[in-house]
Amino acid sequence: MRPKVIWLQGVTCNGNSHSFVNLPDIEDCLRRYDWLYHPVLPSSCTLDELSDKECDILVLEGGLKPGWRKGEFDLEKLFLRLAKRAKKVVAVGSCAVYGGVFREYDENITGVLFSGAQKTKHYKSLAQKTVNIPGCPAHPEWIAFALDAERVKLDTYNRPKELYAYTVHSGCMRNEYFEWKVDAEQFGTKEGCLYYRQGCQGPFTHGSCNKILWNETASKTRVGTPCFGCTEPDFPKRDLFATKTYMGIPATMPLGVPKRAYLTITGIAKSFHIPRLHKRLFDED
Amino acid sequence: MKIELIEKIEGEAFLDVSCRQGKVRDAYVRFPHYRGIEKILVGRDPLDALVINPRVCGICGHAHLQATVRTLEKLAGFEPNEKVKKIREITRFCEMVQNHIKWFYLVVFDRLGLTYDFRTVHVMIQKINMLAAIFSGQWPHSSYALPGGVTCDPSQLEILQAKRLVQSVREHFVLLVGAFDIKNLSKDLKRLYDRLEERDLLYTGKSLDRFITFGSDSYVQSSKILHGKVRPAKLHNIREFGQEKSHAKGVTYKGKFYETGPLARTMLRGDLFVKQLHRRYKDSITTRIFARIYEVGTLLKKIDEHLRTIDISEPSYTPLEIPDGETMSAIEAARGSLIHKVCIEKGKIAEYVIITPTQWNLSNAKNGESSIIKKALIGAQCEATDIIFRSFDICSVCTTH
Amino acid sequence: MARISKEERKRQIMDTALRLFSKEGFFEVTIADIAKEMKMSAGNIYNYFSSKDALAKELILYISKYLGNQIRQINMQPLSAKEKIKQIVELYFKTAKERPELIEYFLRIYLSNREVFKDGCEGMICVSPFVTEIMIFFEEGVRSGELRDQDFFSAFGLFMGYLGGMVFLMGEGMLPNDIEFYTDEIAENIYRALKNET
Numbered sequence A: 001m002r003p004k005v006i007w008l009q010g011v012t013c014n015g016n017s018h019s020f021v022n023l024p025d026i027e028d029c030l031r032r033y034d035w036l037y038h039p040v041l042p043s044s045c046t047l048d049e050l051s052d053k054e055c056d057i058l059v060l061e062g063g064l065k066p067g068w069r070k071g072e073f074d075l076e077k078l079f080l081r082l083a084k085r086a087k088k089v090v091a092v093g094s095c096a097v098y099g100g101v102f103r104e105y106d107e108n109i110t111g112v113l114f115s116g117a118q119k120t121k122h123y124k125s126l127a128q129k130t131v132n133i134p135g136c137p138a139h140p141e142w143i144a145f146a147l148d149a150e151r152v153k154l155d156t157y158n159r160p161k162e163l164y165a166y167t168v169h170s171g172c173m174r175n176e177y178f179e180w181k182v183d184a185e186q187f188g189t190k191e192g193c194l195y196y197r198q199g200c201q202g203p204f205t206h207g208s209c210n211k212i213l214w215n216e217t218a219s220k221t222r223v224g225t226p227c228f229g230c231t232e233p234d235f236p237k238r239d240l241f242a243t244k245t246y247m248g249i250p251a252t253m254p255l256g257v258p259k260r261a262y263l264t265i266t267g268i269a270k271s272f273h274i275p276r277l278h279k280r281l282f283d284e285d
Numbered sequence B: 001m002k003i004e005l006i007e008k009i010e011g012e013a014f015l016d017v018s019c020r021q022g023k024v025r026d027a028y029v030r031f032p033h034y035r036g037i038e039k040i041l042v043g044r045d046p047l048d049a050l051v052i053n054p055r056v057c058g059i060c061g062h063a064h065l066q067a068t069v070r071t072l073e074k075l076a077g078f079e080p081n082e083k084v085k086k087i088r089e090i091t092r093f094c095e096m097v098q099n100h101i102k103w104f105y106l107v108v109f110d111r112l113g114l115t116y117d118f119r120t121v122h123v124m125i126q127k128i129n130m131l132a133a134i135f136s137g138q139w140p141h142s143s144y145a146l147p148g149g150v151t152c153d154p155s156q157l158e159i160l161q162a163k164r165l166v167q168s169v170r171e172h173f174v175l176l177v178g179a180f181d182i183k184n185l186s187k188d189l190k191r192l193y194d195r196l197e198e199r200d201l202l203y204t205g206k207s208l209d210r211f212i213t214f215g216s217d218s219y220v221q222s223s224k225i226l227h228g229k230v231r232p233a234k235l236h237n238i239r240e241f242g243q244e245k246s247h248a249k250g251v252t253y254k255g256k257f258y259e260t261g262p263l264a265r266t267m268l269r270g271d272l273f274v275k276q277l278h279r280r281y282k283d284s285i286t287t288r289i290f291a292r293i294y295e296v297g298t299l300l301k302k303i304d305e306h307l308r309t310i311d312i313s314e315p316s317y318t319p320l321e322i323p324d325g326e327t328m329s330a331i332e333a334a335r336g337s338l339i340h341k342v343c344i345e346k347g348k349i350a351e352y353v354i355i356t357p358t359q360w361n362l363s364n365a366k367n368g369e370s371s372i373i374k375k376a377l378i379g380a381q382c383e384a385t386d387i388i389f390r391s392f393d394i395c396s397v398c399t400t401h
Numbered sequence C: 001m002a003r004i005s006k007e008e009r010k011r012q013i014m015d016t017a018l019r020l021f022s023k024e025g026f027f028e029v030t031i032a033d034i035a036k037e038m039k040m041s042a043g044n045i046y047n048y049f050s051s052k053d054a055l056a057k058e059l060i061l062y063i064s065k066y067l068g069n070q071i072r073q074i075n076m077q078p079l080s081a082k083e084k085i086k087q088i089v090e091l092y093f094k095t096a097k098e099r100p101e102l103i104e105y106f107l108r109i110y111l112s113n114r115e116v117f118k119d120g121c122e123g124m125i126c127v128s129p130f131v132t133e134i135m136i137f138f139e140e141g142v143r144s145g146e147l148r149d150q151d152f153f154s155a156f157g158l159f160m161g162y163l164g165g166m167v168f169l170m171g172e173g174m175l176p177n178d179i180e181f182y183t184d185e186i187a188e189n190i191y192r193a194l195k196n197e198t
Ligand code: SF4
Pocket: A168, A169, A170, A172, A173, A174, A175, A176, A178, A192, A193, A194, A195, A200, A201, A202, A203, A221, A227
């Protein structure tokens, strides 16, 4: 028997549903599971019919909010009833994981296990079976991984280490510029690192955006957009297109790097002027 | 009265209909949810809106991004160069194309009980999103466009990849739906037509026959059609009003309701195929559904044209200061005109207002003026309410931002 | 004579060189002079430093580490930026008084003869231990809200230029009082110039 899946939506923008549709072998994924409900893809039930259904994997997209209606149901009650019986709960996207962007409007909106960085009242009962896939949206491959994988190693936010032990910085095409501390002077160029001025959060954001590319082809930093840290509990921070600095020193250090070590290395790196890194990549010599 | 829950429409909505003798007598639309996006923006740096606003909607976030950019640029009195305009249009048109294809098959075909080639449909969706991501980094939810330009700096390599993708999507598209020749429909267009005919739905869902478009780009110009006459449309004539029991606001132009979206756009453009349908079926679901899928072909051609003519040596970005002030502007999203209004004080957002296409199409009647959705439903077979409703390609999450 | 380690010997050579440089001038003093002063052969000194330039670079690194380590001690204490400024000024003046050759070397030789230091001592490389600690001091002061946020170099120049100027006056014998007499007022001036107004 194929495992039954229900994909339920709470307070959401539907972005994860549409992100999931981008999965290259979606057909196979649709075949491998018995999809009782998905908001976009073909599935066998209507919302009303979920009242007496059970599933093996429960996917939640969007935050939980007390009193939020889901058709005829109370969202949280429906979610909890299904979650209790499910073998696995997958919280997809930062809203389902931490409450997400809409939490900025209403603090009562929470994720399954976390409300921002705090544990929710469901943590005790559901932490054992919940896999968190934050991201705004989550990458389709990450979602597929959470559905398929067994015995995954999780970090403190229940995120699979295989996906979130990396930082977004690993694999970014601008690493050389980061190493030699050559900042992008402005937006719209292939050259330069976005950490020093444009607000890139890649060095301290958990995620594999530059390992498993988006739409099989790109990532934010690869098209010159700073990473906004959407996999973390404090997304969205403020002033997202500028680097917060104190006396010119970035306020948030690369993950695990002591400030002293960072300043020593960068002070030295910057002392060497590497002409190649200060020119346009495709310039004539 | 019966209450229908309409789901799988980018969220949900309730439709309260009263029927007599199998015909709709009255109808009222309710959107049950509210997420407070406009409130979240208050007090933030204007550029933060480039990250927050796409989260209004997972299927048209790109349009929200570009509406934000355009509004902020208007405030600064800035006009981007041709390269920036083309790149932005390419990615926005990609988003419209993926939307229309999803809606056509996953919603319309599904609802009418028609089968379809899921694999090819999916390949088209995936490829068109990949094309967008070449420039925007990802789809959904990119923030690659910002006041002053775009963050990407494509080289010839990316342009060539993009050209191959659009070529491939165009080929798949023609193979699936056949030619837009009114006398010679074939393939999926024909299957759809036949099904509507079988179910006696060809003439159903006629509405006010008034169309409006506020966005202006290389595809369509801001204008309206009233009593068959095309006139310019002015943003300052727009009014929003609260609606009982619903979190969506209604919206009028000079006190009247107008339809926005692909049908409006193709009518305003004067696309022959749609005009021919309109002559016969007026603004029924037939014309509305065909207009939307017809638009896919035109948009793909536009994307291809832009890729052929773009001059990548122009700068991608010009530094731009956002001044204090107040303004509004519009952009064409998949479902029609999307309007953003901003007020900036002391460098921070003081107020933000979003008016979505679905608000135009799904406003409830007011002050004796019948609205687009109401007029389309009244008198229709009660069983047809669902397909009439969906022919507008409703977006609940957008509407209750 | 007790055997001393290579490291210690190296330090002795550096201390001697610093003393001679400050007394006679950097360009006047040769390796041979240093050797003579230490009662070593010049050849033996070359076992420690391959050239006078190499010695010059090691010296600046040595001084930078010396000062850096002490500022680091100050940075690690739970003090306000105001108190830290006072301690840094104190440290700087005390060093200028007790080991004037260190500060002099930094001001008169390192900063005035950049060509000597161009290979391998570019930019911040040889003064990194010192500058890093000053950066940390500034960064923490701004983060806590006590100091005003500004470009690092405009703050650095104000701080170091002031202290350097005072030590210069001292060296020229132009200060009517002992340099430590000025500590409190100078610390106060620096603090007022850097503090957050709001
Ligand atoms: S742009 Fe961001 S992710 Fe890329 S190298 Fe710089 S800091 Fe890292």
